[in-house]
Amino acid sequence: MSDEKRRHQRTKVTLQIKLMSNGDEGITLKTRDISDSGIFLLAEEDSIPPLGTIVKVQVQGLPIPAPICTMEVVRQEPEGFGLRMLDK
Template identity: 50%
Template sequence: MSNSRRNVRTPLKVRLRIDHPVHGEMLVTTRDISECGVYVLMDQAQSMLAMGEHVQGQVQGLPIEAPILTLEVVRVEALGVGLRFVRDDEPS
């Protein structure tokens, strides 16, 4: 199987708060990040995100408050989900 990814993934382990419009706040850990998105590890109890959903995300534990970003669920797997960064100028 060839890797057709356009962006290089960089391993990154940080806490990420995800705010879901129905399920509320979830604290998860990232596995890696790229220019266009982030992969987060989620246990079975938290795997309630569906393809195409938009959520808000904010990195936790930084010395300054991180920006709140809109993320789209683009991949759902047993270990976690892939989230794509949604730019401000994109329609939701």
Template identity: 45%
Template sequence: MQTDRREHIRTALNAKVRVVHNDLGEGLFSTRDISDGGVFVVVEDGSFVPEIGDVVIIQVQGLPVPAPELTMVVVRKSVDGFGLQFADE
């Protein structure tokens, strides 16, 4: 039986985000969920695959004013995307 090691409760959230990576460039993706510790980014076609430990800049899109750009670290990868943790965590 696997125990859930999550520190923060996740909330479903479907938002568009721009993700910028130094080597991979940038892409526009959807989120699946968010918590106080981070966010999961869905990558439908596998075209944007950062490695665990990589640093990215993420910005929510489609708001009335530009959202802040946040520095995040890739902490988890799966077949449908990757999990990010806020860099100051």
């Protein structure tokens, strides 16, 4: 997808995100960037979930627990994957 098709501006930021799927305890990954509609998480290529996978995410390291959001895997790249927000 080219940048001119994006509806929301991306901001480069590193956050710790807990990624949970299928009721597992989750793993912690780092963001590459965020936007109003989603996030990109850095991950090893062999641990990237399939397109269409629905996951729960939560920002870690805040003074209070962050909300848990539902997101969908919508993009895959060798260095990670993009998630689109489903909760709005």
